Amino acid sequence: MxxxxxxxxxxxxxxxxxxxxxxxxxxxxxxxxxxxxxxxxxxxxxxxxxxxxxxxxxxxxxxxxxxxxxxxxxxxxxxxxxxxxxxxxxxxxxxxxxxxxxxxxxxxxxxxxxxxxxxxxxxxxxxxxxxxxxxxxxxxxxxxxxxxxxxxxxxxxxxxxxNLFYGRGSPLSGALYNYFFHRFTQPRYLAALSLFTLLPPSDKPVLDIATGFGHFAHHLQNGEVPHPVIGLDFNFFPMWAARRVMVPKASFVVADATEGLPFPDGAFSGVTCSDAFHFMAEKTRVLEECDRCVDNGPVIFTRVGNAQVLPPDGPVELSPGSYRALFAGKTLRMFGELDLVKSYLRHLGPDLSHDARPDELAFDKYLSIVVFPDGELPPRPSFERWPHCVGVLGINPLYAARPRADGGLDLSLGDMPSKWFALQNAAALMYLPQRTTITRADLDAMKSGQMTPALGALIDRFVVIGMPSGYATPRADRPSRSGPSNVHEESPVSAA
Ligand SMILES: C[S@@+](CC[C@H](N)C(=O)[O-])C[C@H]1O[C@@H](n2cnc3c(N)ncnc32)[C@H](O)[C@@H]1O
Structure with a gap:
């Protein structure tokens, strides 16, 4: 069986x-x-x-x-x-x-x-x-x-x-393991979470194009404003794993976004697409299809590569001006990644009051583009509860831990998982502390789903984050091979 x-x-x-x-x-x-x-x-x-x-x-x-x-x-x-x-x-x-x-x-x-x-x-x-x-x-x-x-x-x-799909011994091994496993506190991730506050509450689902391993589906499905999610991707195995271990409540479909979306007109309250639009050659078709399938909500393309800044991220990236031209006639806003990260750190959605010109974005490697099909710009959203604590609280797996005599842990950021990861995520040093500690009492509180002021402060610094249940270690108890310093253990209860 x-x-x-x-x-x-x-x-x-x-x-x-x-x-x-x-x-x-x-x-x-x-x-x-x-x-x-x-x-x-x-x-x-x-x-x-x-x-x-x-x-x-x-x-x-x-x-x-x-x-x-x-x-x-x-x-x-x-x-x-x-x-x-x-x-x-x-x-x-x-x-x-x-x-x-x-x-x-x-x-x-x-x-x-x-x-x-x-x-x-x-x-x-x-x-x-x-x-x-x-x-x-x-x-x-x-x-x-x-x-x-x-x-x-x-x-x-x-x-x-x-590990099985992207670890050593897989033809797909390379940067993808670190990219996916350490996804939750990457600057680009926080940029997207700021943008996603634009999605209106609705019974209609959000379509997450190029959903990958389902990280954003987890956030959309379980956030403060929960959105039913349909994830679409042309790769089967990450979505299969997403459904089985990340977001069992979401639905997934294998389809190529450049070949027409398999949904009727107005089916979605919004569309999201992270880290993939610049890979797609038929961008106009994708855009038209998103427009057709969305019912008044925003279409959010985030982490879209800018061809003016090297190295290229795939062969069909465009410049900010060419993206503008592609979206001509639409009500839209374009953002650089860092501005969105700063918005997130201030508990805010994106600033829609400024319509950035392509030359203002010339030096931003990664852009985000939000289209408002009904032509209306909503007010700037804000949030009380951090979106990054959605799920089960645990220690950010980027941190290495050493047990303390009092039963707490010393946590250090140490080396990033790879040089490429460090380069791509350098802006994370803006908000991730190099070293910190967590007391035994706060670890216990985290595991039993209680909130304490110190735990709140660790969430503010992204040292403690929310993850799907069983993200870094299995939910079922198993003896820890690395002894008490196995910090990837998570609290079994949702974050307060
Ligand atoms: C870098 S990953 C991003 C995954 C996810 N959106 C995230 O941000 O965590 C890019 C994803 O785009 C998918 N993809 C690329 N081109 C696609 C297309 N034309 N149609 C559907 N999926 C596509 C890939 O299979 C991959 O899962």
């Missing part, structure tokens, strides 16, 4: 609501859904969606609406990095009761020889990347996955899954 794949609470209702909102990206028709029982017992929702023009698989409650095979794709160009199956083959497998096999393949990122081994054994790339070795790497990964899937959700963390 694969405990990790047991249906999630309220999964049926959520999937029914998602189906109502879904349209074929090609013919815009509605779908009917044939559910299929799978040979593997105890699985969630598997089946086939049908519209006038096509059939699409649903794997573990995630509709797959891409025409290309279901593979791992690079974030910036969409190139395939693994092998995968096409929609017709996946539908046939699901009809045949082999949905578990199809799912396993969709989340298999084969194990490849790490660079260190390649340096020690200098064989030609054609051997390291040969078919038999790749197949062996896929087989090894599936052994790993099978043992993981047998464990209950509570016994594994989001970090475990990030």
């Amino acid at each position: 694969y405990q990790m794949l047991r249906p999630l609470p309220a999964e049926e209702e959520r999937f029914a609501r998602l189906l109502e909102t879904l349209r074929c990206p090609r013919c815009q028709g509605t779908f009917s859904f044939e559910r299929h029982r799978q040979k593997q017992p105890g699985l969630g929702i598997f089946g086939v969606l049908r519209c006038a023009c096509s059939e699409r698989p649903v794997l573990d409650a995630i509709p797959v609406l891409v025409d290309k095979p279901l593979v791992a794709r690079t974030h910036w160009s969409g190139e395939a990095e693994t092998r995968g199956r096409g929609a017709a083959e996946l539908c046939a497998m699901i009809r045949d009761g082999r949905g578990f096999e199809a799912l396993l393949d969709a989340i298999t990122v084969p194990i490849v020889a790490p660079h260190r081994l390649r340096r020690l054994l200098p064989l030609p790339d054609s051997i390291w990347e040969s078919e038999p070795l790749l197949r062996f790497g896929g087989w090894l990964r599936q052994r790993q996955l099978l043992s993981r899937l047998k464990k209950p959700r509570d016994a594994q963390s989001a970090r475990d899954w990030l």
Whole structure:
């Protein structure tokens, strides 16, 4: 029995609501859904969606609406990095009761020889990347996955899954592990949280385009103003993990945002898209589709690369002037990242009173662009409770901890996880203290969901933050391998 794949609470209702909102990206028709029982017992929702023009698989409650095979794709160009199956083959497998096999393949990122081994054994790339070795790497990964899937959700963390997809021995390894694992207090993250205060309260969902591992879905879904979320991405495996370990209440869809959005007009109260718009070649199409699918709310593109500042972030970045031209005729505001971070630190949403000219943003590597489809600028929002304490309180995993004699912890920022991470997130030094301590009493308060003035002060400095339950360590108790200095332990109760 694969405990990790047991249906999630309220999964049926959520999937029914998602189906109502879904349209074929090609013919815009509605779908009917044939559910299929799978040979593997105890699985969630598997089946086939049908519209006038096509059939699409649903794997573990995630509709797959891409025409290309279901593979791992690079974030910036969409190139395939693994092998995968096409929609017709996946539908046939699901009809045949082999949905578990199809799912396993969709989340298999084969194990490849790490660079260190390649340096020690200098064989030609054609051997390291040969078919038999790749197949062996896929087989090894599936052994790993099978043992993981047998464990209950509570016994594994989001970090475990990030490690599997982006850690050593994965063809996707590189900066992505640090990028995702240490996402919550990056300057760009706080910039986005400031912008997201513009989203109006509504029963309609927010569409999070290029949702990745679901970090923002967690914030949107569980924030002070909770928004139902539909996450969309062309990569299946991060969304599958997002649904299973980050935001079980959100819905997810595999689709390519540049090929038309699979939703009807006015379906959303707002659209968010972080760290991805500049990777998309067909920006006008994406923009038109966002406009069509949003019902008066804002369309927020955050962390959009500026081609005028090197190094380039992908091949199709534009300059601030060209982004302006692309959005011509729309009511919009453009921001540099640092201004938004400063707004966040002052408990404020973005300042909409100033319409920044492209030359004012010439030296900002990362921009944010907010479009107001109804032409109205709302008043500047503010917030009482920090958005970064949404979820379960724990110590920011960027901090290393040493136990103190009194049972508290000495915390130090120390080295950043990598030089690239340090460069990209240098502005975090503006608000993260190098060293601090937490007393035993405050640790106990954090674990039992109590608030104390000292804990509040640590939240103010981003040393204590909110995370999805079981983000850095599993929710279920397990003996700590690193002894009492295992600070990634989290409080089981929501932050006050
Ligand atoms: C750098 S990650 C950002 C993830 C997430 N938005 C965040 O900020 O944490 C970029 C994401 O964009 C997705 N992506 C890139 N181009 C896309 C496209 N055309 N359609 C859907 N997803 C896309 C990638 O798969 C990846 O998950």
